[in-house]
Amino acid sequence: MALVVGSPEEVKNCSKCGGTRISKDTIRGEIVCMECGYVIEDNLIDFSQEWREFDGDDVSGRRRAGAPISLARHDKGVSTELGMGFSDIFKLPPRLRPKFLRLKKWQQRISTATERNLKYALAELKRYTSQLSLSPGVEETSALIYRRAVAKELVRGRSMESVVASALYAACREHGTPRTLDEIAEVANIPKREIGRTYRFLSRQLGIRILPTDPVDYIPRFASNLKLTGKTVTRALEILSKAKEMELTSGRGPTGVAAAVLYIAAQLTGEKKTQREVAEVAGVTEVTIRNRYKELVKSLKFKELEEKPLVVSAKA
């Protein structure tokens, strides 16, 4: 029950006990009765200003209204249309009519050409990001990349969707919250290889840095999908950093490494997961996990064996 309350004075009595000692908890957004503890309202929205007014200049300078500007909107959230319908233009002096009709026509031409595309592209982007539960920041970055691609006419010869998907893929990596090509291909309904190809093309043309993805970035998400505890995650990160020191991660697929490390960590903390389960969330096969697993255990054994009982199912 989201509630909008402008001022706390609106609530004067507890609706449960009728008490008058009412407290507003601005951190948690609740109004609470101090006598019986009843939460009268929650989910409050703070409408107060975060600045103070001292004179007229301050007021006009600081007050603002309207939605924030966003790259993820085709018109950045700010647009004006000349003479909606016909009525407005015909209210003008007849002398000006032809001029405004001409302007309106041009506005529509420009709109149909690029903006309609952009509008559609950004709607697709919105769908992808929400389906993958990605942050608005990632959406913004994707939108920026897509706009740059359009500006450089890189979309020509490629499907718009694949460019959007690639922009998203790049943005995710930039934000350190990578999604696999498989995941993006899934929601965009485009073959994975096409997204990969477009992504490489884009990153070359736009000069986007192409650092290989770090397995670390996948760990928290995979772990949460597997319902693993923080303890296991910590353990996994330790193992991973050791693996990195020993050059066991270079040239290997980052998802496979992340999967194997999680698998091992889960064994060590007793939160057993099957290879099948881990493989599932990481989007790799059990065979790959086994291969990484073998390499890791082989090289880390002596190092880790002295602190904790490492080698897991090798007790046979």
Added chain:
DNA sequence: AAGACGAAAGTGGTTGA
């Protein structure tokens, strides 16, 4: 019976001539 293991053959992508 389910999970783990590993061999062998196949796939898509990169690299270097």
Added chain:
DNA sequence: TCAACAACTTTCGTCTT
């Protein structure tokens, strides 16, 4: 443009729990 190559996958039979 083509061949060689590494990483990864698919498939399948065997072993372990």
